[in-house]
Amino acid sequence: MTAKNSTNTAAFTIDAVTGLQKLIAILAAQGYQVIGPLMEDGAIIYGELESAADLPVGMRDEQDGGKYRLVKGREGVYFDYVVGPHSWKRYLFPPEQKICQIRRQGKAFRIVEEPEKTPRYAFIGARSCELKAMQIHDRVFDNGTFADPGYKARREAAFIVAVNCTRAGGTCFCSSMGTGPKADGGFDIALTEIAEKNRHVFLVEAGSTKGQIVISKLSASEASETDREKAGELVSLAAAGMGREMADDVGPLLKRNLDHRQWDEVAKRCLSCANCTLVCPTCFCNTVEDVTDLTGANAERWRKWDSCFTMDFSYIHGGSVRRETASRYRQWMTHKLSTWFEQFETSGCVGCGRCITWCPVGIDITQEARAIRNSEGRR
């Protein structure tokens, strides 16, 4: 990981319109594939940016359980929305990854060596919760015993421009998870948008040497004390504006309530559609597929996203271990909020709220946790 914790206190400001455009141009010139938020099919997703004009300027999202809608936000503002159905895991841990190609040679086979082609991504607009999610995946794909070289290479090569949220999204709860809204590390550059009547700037902070170098190429002025304070206030407002919070001590809470009837309650609503696992930035379950071509001489091994909500996820001879929706939902939620601590020493949840927004029936894990807490002991 190249982006270090931001310990330097230097901050700059750039003009929002020209500065952001220049930033994107510099990154593109350095050979990065610039990825950022785009508006498509009524949602804000991540895709390739050619210029700052591609960003969903002036758009805002309204999110709630099972609800997502784009509306007009503050005019000219670049980041008036929060997170959409995509997360950066689409790029660092792609939905389909070719692990290797294997060629048959008579009775033997050998792995075909292919030249490394690691994509170099520049992410524009990564939120604090998303940075935390990346750090969580860092521990998954290098667990101390085994490491995935593909993930590490993509991660190492990535340039991250974070954006500090100045508005809490409808389903956000990063404050109670301790994962935001202020980005406290894991980025190369962090931006905070200050949009006023006559003035539109970004406060710019470096999080790494790479970031510092890029900032020096922007026409950046040193940030005034006023601007620093303003930026801080905006982020604090966002922190205070969260409409949800996760129950305290949820890890042990869920661990001692594996037989709670709430699991059957949520199972009545859950469709086992796996949306939550697809949109969640930390879900990492995947499957390995071995396929062969028609000649039978070439085989490929692929890694593909999978979900613990599918019926055959837990299949062992004769049947699935988790046959009921209740046990599959319990697996997802207790892994995310409880057993993740045992495995990776952090929570698996970053409070981004995506699972709440994109659940077709609006199941809210903060509510489910609260329901268990409130009725603990009363089975």
Add this chain to the structure above:
Amino acid sequence: MNQMLAAKDPMLPAPFRIERVRKELSDTFTIDLVSAERKRDFAFLPGQFNMLYVFGVGEIPISISGDPARPETIVHTTRAVGTVTNAMWKLGAGQTIGVRGPFGTAWPVEDAEGYDVVIVTGGIGLAPLRPAIYQILANRSAYGNVCILYGARTPEDILYRKELEKWRGQFDLQVDVTVDHATGRWGGKVGVVTKLITRGGYDPHQTVALVCGPEIMMRFAVETLVDRGVHPDRIHVSLERNMKCGVGFCGHCQFGGDFVCKDGPVFSYDQVADRFAIQEL
């Protein structure tokens, strides 16, 4: 070249050559593998498993069932129950199988020194325990009483029968075999393997128990062992869950907070006791 690649990426299979495939029972076979590339040190601990890849078909986890002291040949015994195992059985000597491993935790053979050892197993469960038996027998004087209790479906389903008969002939080993179903031609015991636990031959308070078999069998065997006075943290079981990667990346094998592929498959009973009780965990 391939080994270097495998070391770099734990998902790449290393080619191994089949030395021999032999039938053990009507639906069970053993496959012996040797490294296809220059002398390669494949060291493994008893209880560990490999991910075996059949070209173009797929990959599955199979316990290693050979002698850890002779790792030049890697031995696996498995039932033919699915596409990969059925394809594997059709392969012959000289063909190549991809190997990733060894993975997982081991039977505590060294920690059991100084204790009586009771091995309770049934069906194909004897295969993952055989490496532990070899290690114990190679260092027999380090242990107290050693009992091997084995249950099979019928006399025709007794795995490694000749070896069991040979072990039974040793004066310093207690071997008891029972079957669930038999005709009058069978002169041996008929009954569940858990009953054999009650027959003694070991001091429960000084015993390490190694248990492997279908999960129901393990649960009842453990219950009987605990009833007899064997301490739960000296009872070890080997669990099985769906595995796609074997290295903790795919998430399929989770059992509560443990990944069976790297935190298991061997667990001490007190580690998993409370989770055993929860349905569909």
Add this chain to the structure above:
Amino acid sequence: MVQEIGLDQLIREHPFFEGMDEEALTLISGCAANERFDAGQYIFREGQPADKFYMVRHGSVALEVRAPGRDSIVLQTCDDGDVMGWSWLVPPFRWKWDARATQLSRLVSFDGICLRGKLDADPALGYAMYKRFVRVIAERLSYARLQMLDLYGVEHE
């Protein structure tokens, strides 16, 4: 009935009779006898009156079911230390299965007719015996169910 030296001690030391009072033990000893069966010999047969129960000292006895045209099916074997036979307690007091020694076996037999009368007459003694037999039957049922599960068979959907 011939009483051998040592039988008395055997009964007193066997876990099945543990906790019974002196009077009961003397009575039971009085109803006991050593029996020997060669390999292949039947101890009892299906349908015969169940007038005894047994304890296996050494050897192995197969409880079997006969069917025409095929080998007998062994349900379970009783080995050293096992108590065998509870049909003597349950009407109509007839053996349900065959019992055949699979090797030279020495058993202790207990006179069921004599004991049945005594159990009816003395409720305390009756309770003590039934309590012990319930455990044997429960254990047998447990084991039989586990065997029924066909644990080592291939699971089908």
